[in-house]
Amino acid sequence: MQRRKGFTLIELLVVIAIIGLLSSLAVVSLNGAREKARDAQRVSDVRQLATLLEMEATSGSVALDTCVGADALLSTCTGPGAVSQFSSFADPTGTAACTDVSATECDYSISQADGTAAAETGDYQICFFLESGAGNVSAGLNSFTTGAQLTTGSCN
16 A cells, blocks of 8 residues: 655644744734834934934024924924924824823924923923833833933923
């Protein structure tokens, strides 16, 4: 009697099930990596924005045009020199301004350091939200204030 070489249907189904299980686990573990990557981008963006404001503040504190309200969307700001580049910075997932501690997915917002309206190059607070934290910056609502000072866990 000749024996055929090959796999049985059961063996093929078991291998396919194992591959499916492993790929599901890989996708689940990548979600955390995606969150961390978005958080790293947010921290980098906000540091760059604070640096731009600090550079402009060296020639005196100037009001940011079109950012007159409290918690104004940073991407809508125009102003002197490098501030005009703000429109190219936006949160990867957020669309509304970060306004309070209950905010989850929100876009970068700006106000004065005490949380009031009419941010200036020499008096600002940039608020942003992190999903899982990045480096020494905790998850949740955070801010950069005048002097590029990081405040974790709060935003006025």
